[in-house]
């Protein structure tokens with residue numbers, strides 16, 4: 001067993017397989033500050049270049065999961081289920097699917113992230129609700145999961161701290177883009193959070209981190225394998241992310257759209273994907289035996305309003321003001337509003353997700369630098385989605401921005417992201433494939 005980071009990097013660079021104890025030592029020593037950033041970055045780069053075996057990836061995942069607290073939710077019973085999205089633009093599926101699954105009887109203790117790059121984060125969106133606490137301590141999670149069946153909190157340093165530290169280093173050293181590192185990062189957090197089942201939403205397309213469908217499938221297969229090896233049930237939905245999901249991208253504006261979807265009045269793609277994800281959560285939680293039965297239960301939770309009520313319960317349990325939930329933009333007023341207008345008549349053939357994500361970020365809905373303040377009122381509203389016919393001068397997208405300068409920058413991004421022509425739109429559908437086995441897997 002080698003306890004020398006330089007030798008471990010050399011061996012990894014030559015493509016050698018490292019032993020479980022070596023990987024555990026490396027993770028523990030880096031987390032404890034005994035290995036500096038530079039040698040750790042060299043090791044991460046070697047992994048990016050030569051990859052990792054399935055066994056090495058499993059050892060890395062376990063070492064990162066066990067670097068902090070491992071939540072034990074066994075006392076809550078067998079129906080706990082978590083969900084994770086690999087990130088997208090306009091992806092508010094957690095805000096709809098998690099309450100729907102909870103309304104069907106699943107127990108959903110979900111730790112979410114903040115926006116990363118051009119993608120939005122559930123926690124930034126939720127914080128548009130006045131008073132809502134997302135900085136829950138691990139101790140708060142079991143009680144709320146048991147009492148109301150739904151927790152939506154921020155990832156805490158107490159769970160998988162090794163991932164937080166390694167992720168920050170990867171972010172600044174160009175070593176994010178590695179299948180085993182991404183899989184270990186995501187699954188270590190999910191294993192530490194304790195749910196018995198996990199539904200993964202793997203996004204692919206311009207607005208996702210994976211633009212290639214085969215890469216997204218390989219990553220999904222690896223994460224499913226890691227979850228199963230840890231004794232968890234894992235399902236996945238492969239999601240198209242060429243164009244934004246729904247019509248809203250930002251924070252308050254996305255919560256507004258999620259609420260409309262829970263009330264049965266959301267855009268078709270958001271409704272369809274939310275029902276599919278919620279149904280997989282219900283099956284894997286052991287509440288329904290097959291997808292069809294689960295989908296019927298989820299649709300009933302929309303019709304009866306129980307999904308919406310579950311969101312309200314969660315908001316109140318976490319100190320939020322639920323009286324704003326039906327207001328436009330949750331009552332937030334943007335500083336400046338403007339429109340991207342069509343320069344010619346024709347069909348809207350492209351609303352490219354990544355460009356819209358950057359436009360929303362420039363408008364004030366995301367962070368350009370770590371620690372930047374988020375404007376809950378900033379974002380964009382797509383008025384004419386891909387495939388619509390448009391007249392010259394008609395508004396395609398509304399932009400809500402924090403200042404005139406930010407509005408200008410957001411509109412410049414949108415000009416590059418939107419095309420009007422005579423062709424057909426060819427974005428991937430919101431659901432490419434459901435990769436879940438049925439309950440007995």
Ligand code: URA
Pocket residue numbers: 086167176181182183185186
């Ligand atoms: N999301 C994560 O949590 N980790 C990664 O490595 C990539 C996306």
